[in-house]
Amino acid sequence: MKVLIRLMKYMRPSTRWVVLSTALMLLGTLLDLIAPWMLKQVFDKGIGDSNMKIVLVFVLGLIVLQIVKSLGMFWQGWAQELVGQNVVYSLRSQLYNHLQRLSFTYYDKAQTGQLMSRMTGDIESVKNFIGFGSMAMFMGVATFFGTIVFMLFIQWKVTLLCMASVPLLLFALYRFNKQVGPAWGQIREQMGRLTTTLQENISGIRVVKAFAREKVEQNKFESRNDQNFETNMERAKLEAKAFPLMNFYGGIVFVTMAWFSAYFVAKGQMSLGSFMAFQWYTWGIIWPLNMLGWQINIMQQALKAAPRVFEVLDTPVDINSETGNSHDANRIRGNVTFDGVTFHFADQNPETDPGILEGISLGVKQGEVIAVLGSTGSGKSSLIALLSRFYDVSSGRLLIDGIDVRDYELEGLRRKIGIVPQETFLFSATIRENIAYGVPEATQEQIEWAARKAQIHSFIETMPFGYDTIIGERGVGLSGGQRQRVALARAILMDPPILVLDEATASVDTATESAIHEELLEVMKGRTTFIIAQRLSSVKRADRIIVLDGGKIVQQGTHRELFEEEGFFRSLFKQQEAASAR
Numbered sequence: 001m002k003v004l005i006r007l008m009k010y011m012r013p014s015t016r017w018v019v020l021s022t023a024l025m026l027l028g029t030l031l032d033l034i035a036p037w038m039l040k041q042v043f044d045k046g047i048g049d050s051n052m053k054i055v056l057v058f059v060l061g062l063i064v065l066q067i068v069k070s071l072g073m074f075w076q077g078w079a080q081e082l083v084g085q086n087v088v089y090s091l092r093s094q095l096y097n098h099l100q101r102l103s104f105t106y107y108d109k110a111q112t113g114q115l116m117s118r119m120t121g122d123i124e125s126v127k128n129f130i131g132f133g134s135m136a137m138f139m140g141v142a143t144f145f146g147t148i149v150f151m152l153f154i155q156w157k158v159t160l161l162c163m164a165s166v167p168l169l170l171f172a173l174y175r176f177n178k179q180v181g182p183a184w185g186q187i188r189e190q191m192g193r194l195t196t197t198l199q200e201n202i203s204g205i206r207v208v209k210a211f212a213r214e215k216v217e218q219n220k221f222e223s224r225n226d227q228n229f230e231t232n233m234e235r236a237k238l239e240a241k242a243f244p245l246m247n248f249y250g251g252i253v254f255v256t257m258a259w260f261s262a263y264f265v266a267k268g269q270m271s272l273g274s275f276m277a278f279q280w281y282t283w284g285i286i287w288p289l290n291m292l293g294w295q296i297n298i299m300q301q302a303l304k305a306a307p308r309v310f311e312v313l314d315t316p317v318d319i320n321s322e323t324g325n326s327h328d329a330n331r332i333r334g335n336v337t338f339d340g341v342t343f344h345f346a347d348q349n350p351e352t353d354p355g356i357l358e359g360i361s362l363g364v365k366q367g368e369v370i371a372v373l374g375s376t377g378s379g380k381s382s383l384i385a386l387l388s389r390f391y392d393v394s395s396g397r398l399l400i401d402g403i404d405v406r407d408y409e410l411e412g413l414r415r416k417i418g419i420v421p422q423e424t425f426l427f428s429a430t431i432r433e434n435i436a437y438g439v440p441e442a443t444q445e446q447i448e449w450a451a452r453k454a455q456i457h458s459f460i461e462t463m464p465f466g467y468d469t470i471i472g473e474r475g476v477g478l479s480g481g482q483r484q485r486v487a488l489a490r491a492i493l494m495d496p497p498i499l500v501l502d503e504a505t506a507s508v509d510t511a512t513e514s515a516i517h518e519e520l521l522e523v524m525k526g527r528t529t530f531i532i533a534q535r536l537s538s539v540k541r542a543d544r545i546i547v548l549d550g551g552k553i554v555q556q557g558t559h560r561e562l563f564e565e566e567g568f569f570r571s572l573f574k575q576q577e578a579a580s581a582r
């Protein structure tokens with residue numbers, strides 16, 4: 001019920017269309033109820049009294065009535081679809097907007113396939129109910145009760161007698177509703193899992209092929225497909241059992257009506273016209289009850305799909321500007337202070353699990369270039385993820401220009417931090433659009449300037465359409481290093497006071513890396529830069545190097561200072577020197 005009420009709220013902006021559609025539906029129902037009564041007049045007053053004028057009037061009346069009803073139903077269907085589309089439109093937009101605002105903590109766990117299936121199939125199920133099922137159900141109920149009222153007026157005894165089997169029909173419907181609901185719940189969930197399998201397979205197709213796992217993946221998909229097939233067949237079995245039974249009960253209603261009507265006509269307690277009208281009216285009882293089975297299907301599907309959408313909508317946005325004072329980020333110059341920062345991921349227990357970062361205290365001045373070194377998993381990426389508030393610190397403070405990052409307006413803060421992440425993501429758009437992603441209004445000169453700094457300009461020039469070349473999804477068509485350089489150009493173009501390079505040159509050859517670093521020297525001027533790198537060549541120009549181990553800063557100093565100390569830095573240096581000598 002709660003789900004229904006919540007869905008109804010989405011209809012509020014379309015109130016006038018709901019009113020129009022309901023009014024037209026009621027009008028259609030009323031005309032449907034009047035028609036058999038007119039037929040009764042044809043028999044009783046026309047044929048009965050041999051008055052062909054009355055026959056003609058009522059027959060013409062019936063034609064007009066059908067025309068009016070058809071026109072009404074056209075507009076009713078249109079208005080109803082409009083309501084359904086409006087609901088889906090706002091639900092889909094709301095879901096998409098919410099997905100944009102949810103933090104990394106949510107996406108760390110979310111399954112893309114599940115989200116896709118909620119955004120498409122589940123929302124479509126909701127539309128089918130709002131845009132068609134709900135009104136059809138309402139129309140059925142109105143027709144059912146309206147018919148009974150009309151029949152009671154004409155011949156109440158026959159009406160009550162032929163209603164005797166209706167409770168059986170209602171019971172069959174009640175049972176069907178109870179059983180089909182869980183089946184639809186399972187089907188919606190299975191569709192989500194099926195889409196997840198499909199999405200993961202397509203995204204990871206290179207790994208699948210490289211490890212020759214096509215057969216295994218195929219089996220995985222088939223087993224989920226089978227599950228879905230089985231559940232759908234279970235549901236179909238429920239329908240196959242319930243629908244003929246309902247038809248049978250409906251048949252009983254008809255037979256009872258025919259028998260008792262004939263009996264009452266023979267006894268002179270019912271006119272022939274009423275007998276004919278009852279033939280028609282009986283369908284006003286049987287039809288809604290039979291259709292109710294299908295409508296319950298549509299409703300249950302929507303009632304199981306809607307909570308899946310609401311679940312995402314109800315996930316709180318844990319990182320937003322509302323927690324702070326929304327300081328204007330435009331004033332950011334780039335002094336960064338980690339003040340006793342500790343960080344746990346959401347699924348960790350801060351009481352028992354060691355922090356991903358623990359007691360980090362570090363002051364970085366505007367324009368300083370800081371290299372962050374450490375073995376894999378030591379917390380380097382996590383450290384910089386806190387800067388842009390991809391995650392919030394668990395304790396301690398992270399300040400930029402003396403202001404807690406949580407007190408900045410979030411979008412502004414992120415625009416002031418240019419990040420070249422470990423894994424580059426490029427959109428299926430032109431190279432120009434990809435570089436200008438953060439600054440869509442950038443001029444061609446600015447884009448080319450950034451591309452030159454990232455050592456990618458001359459390569460772009462050789463592409464068939466230069467900066468207008470469309471690169472495939474995720475940058476297919478570019479090598480790993482080229483993709484990384486496009487991402488670097490994207491960050492440089494933002495002209496941010498803080499630049500973060502997370503293994504930003506790991507995929508390029510050493511010669512290109514050194515050229516990029518030459519260019520970056522100028523780019524980094526005046527900007528606070530964090531460089532995460534494994535190669536010492538990438539960090540030799542850093543003003544300061546910090547070494548992380550197990551989430552703690554274990555070494556800190558200049559290249560020379562650290563070289564003179566025993567520790568991670570010196571052993572890394574020796575390892576790399578030995579490797580290059582080989």
Ligand SMILES: Nc1ncnc2c1ncn2[C@@H]1O[C@H](COP(=O)(O)OP(=O)(O)OP(=O)(O)O)[C@@H](O)[C@H]1O
Nearest residue numbers: 108345356374375376377378379380381382383422
């Ligand atoms: N979303 C997450 N939830 C829970 N733990 C995570 C999550 N992401 C990373 N971790 C853990 O946090 C630790 C630090 O990860 P982080 O990515 O910061 O390391 P890193 O030093 O950048 O490693 P690398 O050099 O391999 O990129 C790792 O032990 C990792 O397993």
